[in-house]
Amino acid sequence: MDSTDVQADLKHVLYTKEQIQQRITELAAQIDKDYEGRELLIVGVLKGAVMVMADLARALHSHVSMDWMAVSSYGSGTQSSGVVRILKDLDTDLMGKDVLIVEDIIDSGLTLSWLKTNLESRGTSSVEICTAFRKPDAAKVELDVKYVGYDLPNEFVVGYGLDYAEKYRNLEFVGTLAPHVYE
Ligand code: IMP
Ligand code: MG
Numbered sequence: 001m002d003s004t005d006v007q008a009d010l011k012h013v014l015y016t017k018e019q020i021q022q023r024i025t026e027l028a029a030q031i032d033k034d035y036e037g038r039e040l041l042i043v044g045v046l047k048g049a050v051m052v053m054a055d056l057a058r059a060l061h062s063h064v065s066m067d068w069m070a071v072s073s074y075g076s077g078t079q080s081s082g083v084v085r086i087l088k089d090l091d092t093d094l095m096g097k098d099v100l101i102v103e104d105i106i107d108s109g110l111t112l113s114w115l116k117t118n119l120e121s122r123g124t125s126s127v128e129i130c131t132a133f134r135k136p137d138a139a140k141v142e143l144d145v146k147y148v149g150y151d152l153p154n155e156f157v158v159g160y161g162l163d164y165a166e167k168y169r170n171l172e173f174v175g176t177l178a179p180h181v182y183e
Contacts, residue, residue, distance in 0.1 A: 001171050009168075011176040015150055020132070020160060020174065021055065023149045027130060028059035030147065031100065035062065041097050042130075043090065045115070046070040047169065048104030051161040052132040052149075056102060067092045073111045084114045094122040103131040104161040105152075109141035116143070132160065133174065 003013055015023075031040075042064050044053035057066060070088035099119055106112055112129055119127045130147035136154050138145070152174075158164050159171030164181065 003171075003173060003175070006168070006171065009177055009181050011178045013173050013175040014152065014157060015160075015174045017172040020149070024052065024055045024132070025059050027147045027149060028056055028061075031056075031130070032061050034146075035098060035100075038098050039063075039065070040100055041065045041067060041092060041094075042100045042102050043119070044068050044102045045104070045111075046088065048161040048163070049102050049132075051169075052104055052130075053102050056130065065092065069115070071111060071115060084111055086118075094119060094124045096123065096125050099124050099127045100147075101127065101129045103129065105133040105135065105157070106131045106138040106143070106145060107135045109138040109143045112145075113141050113143045133157070133162075 003010060040062070042053065042057065044050065044066065046068050047070070053066065057064060067090045068088065069086065069090055072085050072087055073083060101112065101115060101119065103112060116127050116129060128146040129143070131145055132149040133152050134145065134148050134150075135152050155176050156164070157174050157176055158168035159174040161169055162174065163169045164177060168177075
């Protein structure tokens with residue numbers, strides 16, 4: 001969907017499809033370089049990271065394996081609960097692997113901080129994080145995020161994988177919603 005499809009629900013478009021693609025291509029080039037000669041496993045966090053995984057993986061010029069995890073910390077509201085549960089675990093044995101966690105957004109950073117520690121405890125050779133978007137609050141937790149697409153204002157956003165009550169994930173851009181949508 002593009003902005004004309006959801007015009008009535010939309011407050012602002014923050015990053016266009018073109019801007020997102022451009023930044024993903026830059027991150028992919030950096031990842032190609034950093035992992036040259038190594039075997040990389042990219043781990044997408046369902047469901048939000050589906051779009052960035054698909055675009056990032058295709059922008060890479062190196063072979064990568066892809067696996068998926070589903071964790072829950074949010075429910076259908078807009079506040080992070082800090083409670084993380086594994087809903088779907090990886091199929092891959094991580095022993096000795098270089099792992100790159102791919103996320104849609106880091107808000108409080110609680111989910112990623114928990115996930116990074118969890119994967120590191122499985123005997124990985126390295127675990128790094130790549131996120132399409134990051135909010136200012138992410139700075140409050142000590143979390144080393146190696147690859148960041150764009151920093152966002154401290155507002156709830158949707159699109160490019162990010163939902164509000166399971167809607168708007170399939171917007172090709174990222175934007176904020178008009179207040180009437182939440183009411
Ligand atoms: P954190 O644990 O607060 O960093 O939250 C991480 C997860 O919350 C993300 O992976 C998203 O699924 C969800 N989330 C955080 N902020 C937003 C937002 O602005 N829009 C949609 N989902 C969000
Ligand atoms: Mg997510």
